[in-house]
Amino acid sequence: MICSVFVVTNSTAQQITDYPIIPYPSYLKPGKGSFIINEHTQINADNIFEREVSFLKELLRNASGYSIKETKLQAKGTINLQQDNNLSNEEGYYLSIKPETILITAKTNTGIYRALQTIRQLLPYNVETNNTTKKAISLPTLEIQDEPVYHWRGMHLDVSRHFFSIDYLKKFMDVMALYKMNKLHLHLTDDQGWRIEIKKYPKLTEEGAWRTFNNQDSACMKLAKENPDMAIDTMHIIHKNGKTLYGGFYKQEQIKELVAYATSRHIDIIPEIDMPGHMMAAIYAYPNLSCEGGSQWGALFSTPICPCKESTFAFAEDVFNEIFELFPSEYVHLGADEVDRKTWMNAQACKELMEKEGLKSPEDLQSYFVKRMEKFFHSKGKKLIGWDEILEGGVSKTAYVMYWQSWVPEAPVKAAKSGNYVIMTPGNPLYFDYPPDIHSLKNIYSFNVVPAALNANEAKFIMGAQANIWTEYIPSEKRADFMYMPRMTALAERLWSKQLDYTSYRGRLIKHYPRLDALKINYRQPDLTGFTQQNVFTDKAILQVQKELPTLNVRYTLDGSIPAATSPVLPGRYTITKPLTIKMAAFNEQGVRGEIYTIQYRKETFAKPVVVQTNKEGLKTSYYKKYFKSATLLDGQDPDSIFVSKDFIVPSSITAPSFGLQYEGYIQIPETGIYSFYLTCDDGGILYIGDKEVVNNDGLHSAIQKTGQVALQKGQYPLRLAFIEGGGGFKLELKYGKGNTEAQDIPGRWLRN
Known part of the structure; x- marks a missing residue:
């Protein structure tokens, strides 16, 4: 956790209206008046901020239509970007907007870029589109000092179960950058698909990147009958040798382009090549990777690769050598979760290795694999991250632990007390593949990043947190948008901000939906309230739907069909006098449909109580x-x-x-x-x-x-x-x-x- 020297102030209703910034800054002092951006506005920046100047120019051109020029003078109407080595935090910044000038200072390019995202949120939402109409715009005056609480503010995306295009990953990172998230964890391989080109092992993608439709695809197709967002993206379907195949992979040149894109947005891409388990796609292509040859499903998980063959380590090191060349991140994820170790115990090679190394259990054998891979990672200047199962059988103090098993609350405590750095990703509430509901935002916002059992010194080993998006049942880009937005905004504020106020956050979030519309994000709209799913009435019922976002139109049907943009608008007071089923959904101004609600009404008489003596509570x-x-x-x-x-x-x-x-x-x-x-x-x-x-x-x-x-x-x-x-x-x-x-x-x- 990063310590701060900034002052915390209480937010006000006026600040929510005038400064709808997410995540909220460490310190914000409102001013009077505004800074006008017009044809006379110029940028004066230190030379090291050339890339950030280009980004700022694009923002201002989109917002105002004017092409902003550069100057070396600190004159009236100038936006000044200056380096300040006295700031301690690598992502911290100072922002002062006055009627005459704007001053942004930071220690690093990253700090300047984070400040520009704050300015981006203060600009009109049409800044997200290519605007050519010349029009002066204003920024409210203020003073901000800001820095993040946690270093690791991450999002994870599984591209193995269902595949996502390079263009989508860029769009995903654009939204991450807007909310100051800094780590993208890409889950590149799993049983269902190998998604990255490895030149030394071409069959990994020639064979491992493609599959016939599996049971998860079938489940998505069934759900797509009522929700088009659940349809399989046709761009990832091919026909080959008389078979219909789903899949895809990234060529190494595409990965280099993606990494450059991430770098320009000050996002670190963390690649994950999951092993020794979840390797069915690789074993299908290279059967000798497992102890017994080939792979099949066990009671819960697939056959893993064999940690007792030198050929396994040669394969793993070859793969990671190519990964290390592609990804400059100091962190690389080994996975090492959900391993079915039974096949190891039957292998003669494993029996011999266990005797030689003094290993007593299959957990010890997995620990041997992880520790040996970590030594290889270190020899290449990389740090190993593993899911919290790497704690089983013992782990080195230099391994980084990603905690996900929320039913094992002692895992992050044990790791931090042992001196291992921990990234918090517990399933509840940070698995964004779990369906969102009315409580999701609050649960994320109130999530305790640091376990209560840790003291102040031990808490320093909690690096931050990330949300995980597993895609077994997320088959399309629209569905992915729906699952992570706006939940990511709650996590972004939880990890960045010192000043946490859920009511303030919800007030500011309302002002972000038009921006998300401009970015073409298929976000989950604010919940409709004022009803239950199963309703009863004795005489009549009045349905009065409450909308957090006033611009939404609620449309409904009574025949069981899915509401469309042409369905009738639900009246403000809808009277029900007979049993019926209402399907309704909210539509935004662009005609995009939100969550579908099915509400049933049945007529009842009041139930009669029972006469019974109960003297005990509980x-x-x-x-x-x-x-x-x-x-x-x-x-x-x-x-x-x-x-x-x-x-x-x-x-x-x-x-x-x-x-x-x-x-x-x-x-x-x-x-x-x-x-x-x-x-x-x-x-x-x-x-x-x-x-x-x-x-x-x-x-x-x-x-x-x-x-x-x-x-x-x-x-x-x-x-x-x-x-x-x-x-x-x-x-x-x-x-x-x-x-x-x-x-x-x-x-x-x-x-x-």
Whole structure:
């Protein structure tokens, strides 16, 4: 973590309106008046900032239509870029906008570039397009001192499961640069495809870059019937030898071009060649890479390469030698996650190596592979990063650990206490392939980058964080946009800013959507609220959809079809008097459709309470140490233990990797009315009240919220909540609201047994 000397000030409503900057600066002092950019504006810059001057000229030309000239005079109407070696942070900058001049100082080109991104956000959003109309524009006066809190502010993109073009990667980095993100982690190889040309092993891309459609492609195609963004990009489909193949790869010349593009935007590309596991695409091309020849799927993962053959290390070193030549980054990612080690234990070569090296377990064998590769990396001036599985079997103190297994919270603590630098990427909330919902932005914004168990000295080993985008079910560029934006903006502010204010951030974010439209980003639009997915009424219901972005048009259908830009606009107050299903979606001013909402209404009479004596607070909770695919499967099972819960928080004593919980008892309803329940689960859960299923959030999935309503008279009702966790980290939260009011915690006194 980078320490700061800057002062923190509280944001105000005026600053949100006039200075909608994301991430918010360390210190911002508003001024009076504005600086006018017109035909007389000039740039005066130190010679080392030639590239940044070119970028600034392009920004101002797009914004004003004027071609800005350079000068060596600090005259009125001049934008001055100066080096200041007294600044300690490599990315820090000072920005002063006065009516007469603009001054930007920084220690490095990177600092100047970060300052220009702040100016970019202060300019009208048409700066993102090629504007030729000459028109004077203004910048608000202010003073900013700024620097990031964390050094590592990253985004990860998996181009193996589904492939993305060089043009898309450039667009992706343009958005990263806008929000001051500085690391792009490219996951270039996996079981489903090898995506980078290796000249010494041409079959890696000749064969390993292409596949027939797999089960993930089929799932995407099925979903595309209702969501066109889930369609497979046709640009990556070819027909060869009578087969339809999906794939693609980057030629080395393309990678050089991409790296140069990243460098100009002060982004470091971190390449990942994942081994020893996730190597099926490579083993198909070169079968002798595995211990037994070839590769196949095991219970969970594919056959890995063999760490007991010298030929394996020769292959790995040859591959990484070419990677090192292409990527100047000091960091290179080895992967080393999710390895099925069973085949190693049956190989004679591994038995001999383990005896020779004194290795006792398959974890030790993987550690041997990682440590040997790290020595090779160091000999080439590179630093090795691995997923947190590299801690298993022991790891050197010079390896960098990327923490992702959120169900192993001790992993980053152990690594940092041992002196290993750690990059935080836990699945919850930083896996951006998990579907976003109404809570996503807040969960990211409030994410604790530094684990609470670390002291101040140990916290220095937390370099920062990144979001990961795994693309098994992200088959198109539009879908990728939807999954990472605007979530990336929340992470950008969390990692850069000292001054964190979620309300302020949401106010500023609203002003960024027109800019994202200009950049042609297919972002996830702000949530529509004021309803639940399953609704009930006793006489009639009034649907009043609330929009955070006023310019959105909400359109709807009643026949089950997907709303289109020609569908009718939903009235401000829509009265429902009979059971029906409404599909609705918001459309922005460009006609781009957002999330599709399916809302069901059913007519009910008020349920009648039961008469039962309940004297104890809390719910009887049954704990099952088993793996379940559905919460419905808990019925009829014998629990491993039974205890009483005062709330719906999973107790810390639950340690099984997969389990089920069943909460049973009664809920005391204080007054007659329509009640909404909000159930968030990772993985699945079903809520029953009385004899009704109120919310069904079943299945194996990431943390998502589903909602439902029930009409209840005042009194007590049987309550049952069945919850399952399939492995990989859990979340359970149940809240309520009266009608469509804001969700709130269920009071403990309502729960009885």
